[in-house]
Amino acid sequence: MKRKVEILDSTLRDGAQGEGVSFSVEDKLAVTRLLDELGIPFVEAGNPGSNPKDLEFFRRASELNLKNTKLVAFGSTRRKNTNVEDDANVKALLNANTQVVALFGKCWNLHVRDILRTTDAENFAMIAGTVAFFKSRGKRVIFDAEHFFDGYKANPVFAMKALEFAVIAGADVLALCDTNGGTFPKEIYDITKTVVDEFGVTIGIHVHNDGGMAVANSIMAVEAGASHVQGTYIGFGERSGNANLSTIIPNLQLKRGYACIPEGCMEMLTPAARSMAEIANVRLGRGEPYVGSSAFAHKAGMHADGVLKNSATFEHVPPELVGNERRFLMSEISGRTAVLEKIRHYCPEINKTSPELNAIIEQLKHMEMEGYQYEGADASFELLVRKLLGQIKPYFNLGYYRITGEKPFTTHYSAVATLKVLVGENAQTAAGEGNGPVNALDKALRSALCGFYPVLSDFRLVDYKVRVMDSKQATAARVRVLITSTDGIKEWTTIGVSTDVIEASWLALSESMEYKLVCENTKPPK
Secondary structure: OOOEOEEEEOOOOOHHHOOOOOOOHHHHHHHHHHHHHHOOOEEEEEOOOOOHHHHHHHHHHHHOOOOOOEEEEEEEOOOOOOOHHHOHHHHHHHHOOOOEEEEEEEOOHHHHHHHHOOOHHHHHHHHHHHHHHHHHOOOEEEEEEEOHHHHHHHOHHHHHHHHHHHHHOOOOEEEEEEOOOOOOHHHHHHHHHHHHHHOOOEEEEEEEOOOOOHHHHHHHHHHOOOOEEEEEOOOOOOOOOEOEHHHHHHHHHHHOOOEOOOHHHHHHHHHHHHHHHHHHOOOOOOOOOOOOOOOOEEOOHHHHHHHHHOHHHOOOOOHHHHOOOOEEOOOOOOOHHHHHHHHOOOOOOOOOOOHHHHHHHHHHHHHHHOOOOHHHOHHHHHHHHHHHOOOOOOOOEEEEEEEEEOOOOOOOOOEEEEEEEEEOOEEEEEEEEEOOHHHHHHHHHHHHHOOOOHHHHHOEEEEEEEEEOOHHHHHHOOEEEEEEEEOOOOEEEEEEEEOOHHHHHHHHHHHHHHHHHHHOOOOOOO
16 A cells, blocks of 8 residues: 655745746636646645735636645734734635635744744744634644744754644644755754654645755655645746655655555646646746656667667656657767667658668768757757658748848837748748847748648747857857747747858748648648
């Protein structure tokens, strides 16, 4: 029988405090549905006492029809020298009408003295009175012991006393918080074990990543006896972020034998991470463990050959267990086996003895001599191979483009692009205004092509990178442009190289649209 570890996701509360992250009410509803499908048992959905948006979310929560998830409303203990029944934040928390509430209280006497500016006795009364109030209303109460680890190291008697008052008042869970994120794993283990041995309630862990140890600290707490883990799904949050649940869950469940989410949901980890990033409008890091696009990517020929013979040689778990996929990165150090494996999905007829394979490898080497680098541009590599093998015909050809810009700006836009493209026997001229030449070129090209290919309206560019390849050449140097695009489901990267940054951008931009058309099996018009 697997030992159960209950997961509480705080993406909508703690994650929303991350720089550049802002959820609308509709976003919050979408995130909650996503986490429910993933089988996350508790979702801390916001602080109803802090802003109208969270109040509106809890008002609309009945629309969700959740199957696996219970919503948690978050708030503080009552204010000092105030009756709990009269506290406005407590009232808002109660009106959220959730079965579970999370209350944070001070466990470091430094904060009681310098922040609350009250007595130890009043702080303990604030904790006990607020917990008891919500228990009397039939709520499951999670006590978030704020700054517990720093508080314990400074004054263990005070920190443990705060927990004792919460337990006596009826708290169901004591969530020990490393709020500043600077505690080391061994300290987390030892202190958590002390608390587990002292109290007969569920002990939880809530850590931040300021020291880069949030995942390790969470796992060490579980090893010490904690059975409740809090974090955010892809790790974003205040400052350096929170413990990353998309890493913690598979580590605990696949590696350590704990039960965190339903078995059938494990393969949803990667799709859920990509959806979460899309909703939050953040980039999912390529190198994220388990769910990043590079988590199972292999570049060296020896690595690729080893994985194909026995995946355990260079992969700690099979990628399909977490809904990810193995990737082989194309470069001059890739072996024949890696190239063959890379193209087998769209060229299954080619084998090691096929002359086409030699042609592909030689073309790859030639393009890399020109400055192309396909290890980060899978979409461009696929187009290169398909065109070399005659699998696709041109969807459009460039007649010309012209970019104009001005400064100071006389309009909201800084550049205008006009272009002419040839689609089959048709010629189409279009213009676009944009914030910079690439944005203007993107708009003009879409305007020209969407009448022929409506599917091009369904995706957007999410990243644009320029690298100067030989800085000694100064402004005459060749540049490499990488453009990443998404349609909300799939993400792909294309590349262009030229001594002209606009031309390099055009090459990458046009290929991003070509790749979308290939994925949709669109047929070029005659």
